[in-house]
Amino acid sequence: MTSITLNNVSLVYRLFEKLTLSAPGRRRSALGGNIAKSGTKQVVQALDGVSFELKAGDRLGLVGPNGAGKTTLLKVLYGIYQPSGGTISIAGKVDALFNIHIGFRPEATGRRNIVLRGLISGWTAAEIEEKMEEIIDFSELGDFIDLPFKAYSQGMAARLAFAAATTLEPEILLMDEWIGAGDASFQEKAKRRMDELAEKAGIIVLASHDDALIQRVCTKKLTLRGGRVESLA
């Protein structure tokens, strides 16, 4: 059964450059995590005691001001960052869409990029071949699929990335912000696709500043501020 459980998770980034900060208490920012000192090193506390639980079918919207820790939390869920404290347990095959340019090679064609993306997610060449037409259809890219990825507009790149990631049927899908790049008709399509995914007992976590998008797509909303959970509803 697909599920995500976080218990008191924290994460600190260490800064390696020597910093001179202005006198304490002066430029406190409402944004970002806490800048603190640990031994001789400066650290940024990006997540601080985050706990929550998601079960099959949940669609969580992550909101909060810039620097609240949304991207960091998604990367912890994906397994890129090992938390500095706390425990995390995840059941299910996870896929993530962070930044359109991650995991795509600008020089390769869209088609080749789909193959690479599939291989990276652990699919065999035959399985990818089988899904290829479906991905191209869903993205509506047509002949553009055989042009190099660098020749795509942002929205076209977003369409391809979304089509590839969701057709490969992840059980847990993490998304950071950017599907906003697609046009209205694609967003409508993307929403339907996410509904299907959630109905198949998947979990979706979507970070966004777009309240309307969160309202439309998500069933739960987690507000982060300065790395702490402010509310969960």
Place this chain on the structure above:
Amino acid sequence: MIAALNGAFDDISKAMRLHRVWIALAHEDIGDQHRRTTLGPLWMLVNYFAFVGTFAFVFVTKDASNPSYIAYVAIGMLVWFYLTETITMSVSLFQREASFIQGTTLPLFVYVMRLTMQCIIRAGYSLAGCVLILLLSGYGINTNWLLSLLGLLLLILATPAFVVVFAFLGAFFPDSEFIVGNLMRVGMFFTPVFWVYSGQEGVQEYAYHWNPFTYFLEGVREPITAGIFPGHSLAVTGYFCLGLWAIALLLLGLYRKRIVFLI
């Protein structure tokens, strides 16, 4: 210690299951490096011929009676270029892969194998050039070439370990990129790539006996130029490989989760 080794083997076995990924990416890399050039990867061959040709032309006067010098340089350059390229590219490996490392959960060893593969493909072109030079300078293919393959095999087995060690070095100590780059450039003169050691004393004696690269070179070269079984060289490279792999496994086991925070 045991946990570290388990972690390392886990990373490696996951990467091996994803072999299609690094094979595909390595091919993309080679393609990207030569995109829009007319000769494409054949430039590597041209580059190799230019170097061997220059050295053979400049130094052959003294040994004009000795055609084996050209073979000596040709094999020396093949191995030396392979080692230099692998090591200098390793130091900046994780920085170059930053966007993948920060955006996907591929095991680190995938990047190691990607670079290994890329270096082997590139060396394949030089190897073809080397074989051509050997044939043209009158070395027929014979059983000694098989002994040479043993040396090449050890070299390839050592490559992922070299990559891991230097990639971690580069990630933890960014200065090392410049230090290693310079050392490898100077190193060519301290390694018997184009000079022949015949019992001289002083610097050359130390450079010959205390330089691990000497043995990698001789393991491949001696069977063909001297016609002997390079037992000593193979033994030294063998032990060197084991040591290097031990360090590589420890680094991978202990620090692989830290890399993403360093780049």
